[in-house]
Amino acid sequence: MSQQTSHLLVSDINIQVVRKNVKNINFSVRASDGRVRVSVPKNLSDHELRVAISSRIGWIKNKAQSIKSRPKILALTYTSGEKISYLDQEYTLNVLEQSGAPHVVETSANRLQMNIRSNTSVEHKEKILYEWYRAKIKEQIPVLISKWEPIIGEKVFDWGVKRMKTRWGTCNIPKRRIWLNLELAKKSATCLEYVVVHEMTHLLERNHNAQFKRLLDEFLPAWREIEKDLNATPTYK
DSSP states (O other): OOEEEEEEEETTEEEEEEEESOSSOEEEEOTTTOOEEEEEETTOOHHHHHHHHHHTHHHHHHHHHHHHTSOOOOOOOOOTTOEEEETTEEEEEEEEEOSSOOEEEEEETTEEEEEEOTTOOHHHHHHHHHHHHHHHHHHHHHHHHHHHHHHHTOOOOEEEEEOOSSOSEEEETTTTEEEEEGGGGGSOHHHHHHHHHHHHHTTTOSSSSHHHHHHHHHHOTTHHHHHHHHHHSOOOO
C-alpha cells in the first residue's frame, strides 16, 4: 500500500500525517512517548484535514498528556533477580551461562531461567525472552479464537503475532486475518481475550461506531473496564 507521510503543527502539537488508501480518518497516540499520528484518505483536502484534527484536538491533548505523565518504565537488562511479567504474573529471572542453544524455561510457578552463552548482549537477551513470549502466547490465541468463533458467528482464517508500536491488534477483514501485539504477553489473560474479541468483532463491523460498541457490550459486557486496564500502563518502549 503506497502512502505519503508529512507533519502538521496544530495547537503546538506535531502531528504525523499519513495519506494512504483508506476510507476513514484514524487517530493514534503512541503509548511509548505520546507522539500523535493520523492516517487519512489520499484525496482528503488540507482544509478537511485541519477540521478533522481540530475536532479531536481535546482528545489528542488529553491522551498525549496522560501518556507523558505516566511513570517511566525502567529498561530491563535481563540479569538474575529482575522481574519479568507474563500474562500479568510476575516471574523472577535467573540467568545461567552455558553452552547450547539459548532459551528460556519456566522452572517453577514464579521463576524463569534464561540459558545464554557468555557475553550475550542485552539486545540478544531481549530477543531470547521475546521468542519465549511468542511461543507462549501462540498457545493461548487458537484456544480463544475457537472459543469465540461460535459466539461471534464468524470464522478467522488466519492469525499472527508481532510487535506493534501503536495498536494492540489489527484485523484484515477481506482476508479474515487478525494480528495480535506480542506485548500482550505481558498483560492479563483477560486483556488478551478482549483484544481477540475486539479484532474478531471487526469481522461484523469495520468501524469503531455505535454498532461496534453494541456488539462488544453483547459479547463482553465489561469490555470498557478491561480496555482501561489494558491501556493503563504501557508495556512497550
